[in-house]
Amino acid sequence: MMSDEFEVRLEEGLKRWASAGEATPNLDELIKNGMAKGARASGQVASERPTVARKPWARLWALRPVRAAAATAALAVVLVGTFPTWAGAVADWPLIGPVVTEIVMQDAGLKWAYENGLIQKGIAEARDGEMVFKVLGVMADPLRTTVIYQISGVPGTSGAKTTATGAAPGDSKPVPATESDPPLPAPDTAAWPSVAIASVDGQGAASWQQSPVRTPLGWVGAISTYALEKDSAELKLEVRYGGHRLSLSFQASRAGAARFAREVKAPVGSQGQLADGVTVTLDSVIYTPAETLVKYDVKKPMFSGGYSSGGTSLSHYIEAGGRRLDPVQSHGGWSADGSSVTMFEVFPAVSGPAKFVINGDVYGKETLLTWDLTAGSKQSVDGAPVTLTDAHWDGARFQAQWTFATNDKFVGMAEFDVVDASGQAYPLKAVSEGTARSSQQVTKTIVAELPTGFHPVAVRAHQVGMIAAGPLVFDLPR
Amino acid sequence: MDFMEWLRPHQGYLERVALALLGNRADAEDAVQEAVLDAYRNRHQLRGGQAAFGAWVRRILLNQCRRAIAKRRGLVPIGDLAENAAVQAVPGPDEEATDLWNMVSRLGEHLRQVIVLHYMLDYSQAEIADYLGIPLGTVKSRLGKALSILRRWDRQEEGIGHDVGRV
Structure with a gap:
């Protein structure tokens, strides 16, 4: 704690000095070059999902054309007749191909669907003034429904601002809030486009957005919602960006991918209790060639805050064949009365006997x-x-x-x-x-x-x- | 995540922190570059989104600086006043901030580091001891000595007359 006036001045002066730093141009270039080299060398990719962290793919793949297996060729013919699918190498798409490749390759389900000709070709496009929203592809399987999109025509906006003192957010030492502090900058909520799957067959839907990436041809990103409840449904998207708003609807089908999935209901009584009365009930498991989805309900008082789920006390995982498999995605929906949440956790594909382990949960x-x-x-x-x-x-x-x-x-x-x-x-x-x-x-x-x-x-x-x-x-x- | 957009508001601050800890621009640039690349490679580990980015990348930088400082261990600093004027007089946003930094920059490396860690970066004495790998008593001693020097210089700046002597 501060003990005298000099120490207070020293602390505040040093922090002001540090916060006044400006990026030096040559270091800026060194960092960008290093990032470009590092990204090419490691091929690491990442995305932000609203809940549990994802595992990045080990390296970027150049998407290969669809395999010519007879079964998938037949499937592709069926789908082309109803819902056209991607053909050829997406990586070759001018300027946006690498970004779309990254989106697809970092998700096991999307990757498998692409390799098996099951990503529905985008057939929807809408405009509002100079903004153009285009659906590039749709993948619907028993685990989720994902729309890959492109937004063009509107200039991008800048990124995050610093705090009023110029310090990095979260770094400043406690000072009493005073009216004399300079105004805090408005948060930059317009930096990214807002894309949501507003409804499925007219019913309100929850969706989660993967961080869009800016390309020379505009923003490219992906938005997902839960699995369709029947083979095909109408999706309605709502888009807001740079003062523009639009909505568009189109049909999505999960018929192709559903053929490769198997859902198994849990036996009655598949239930257990964590501490403090939190009850977990296993509902079902969906097995697909690329992923395993575990669906379960947790009865608990809702915690309305955000939190970081790192560490072992909250880990959930599957044990199979002596290996531990961590979830690659996790989503949940609360009941109307807020007394329980239905969780959907996606793991790498599992074959053979497996156990689902929950070390803890938050209420x-x-x-x-x-x-x-x-x-x-x-x-x-x-x-x-x-x-x-x-x-x-x-x-x-x-x-x-x-x-x-x-x-x-x-x-x-x-x-x-x-x-x-x-x-x-x-x-x-x-x-x-x-x-x-x-x-x-x-x-x-x-x-x-x-x-x-x-x-x-x-x-x-x-x-x-x-x-x-x-x-x-x-x-x-x- | 648009990594460079998220980094941009914090980059200048990170460069100054590294300069303050490591004492010269070359080492500071190396540390910042390594830290940023490390952050980029591990960006999927960030929790809390953009609001948490600044504190997260700062921690990575401080770990990088810690490694750089540890590598120098074994080199004995000469005196409490740095003969190397390598820590430059870098201007701040106002005269007082500039003067205070200039005073701190004149301290020897081992005194400057404890002042920077404690007053600029809010490390407790125990955390400083852990960070620098030195006993807590040594941290207390260095802080006391550094403050004593700085106060004297501060009084001299204000014209309260004392002889300027070497420490």
């Missing part, structure tokens, strides 16, 4: 934690201190950051509000929120808007995400 616990907006303000969760390490407020936008030691009891906080000196509370609706986790520390950041004239003196959390420990082990039905 929400109501609480009230209050941090004064002063340096080093602390609260305790299950004996572990959670320290408010940063709080900035410019009269309109509020930003706060907490840190706590990585542990196996809780993962974070949620349902924040701020209070003023009279005790009036204002709920924080985040414009951005993040959780970063290392082996030692978790950092939680939130940025939210406040009404004009509201002067916060404290920030509160009304919920913590607790870990219900296991393990639970299920034999996967075959």
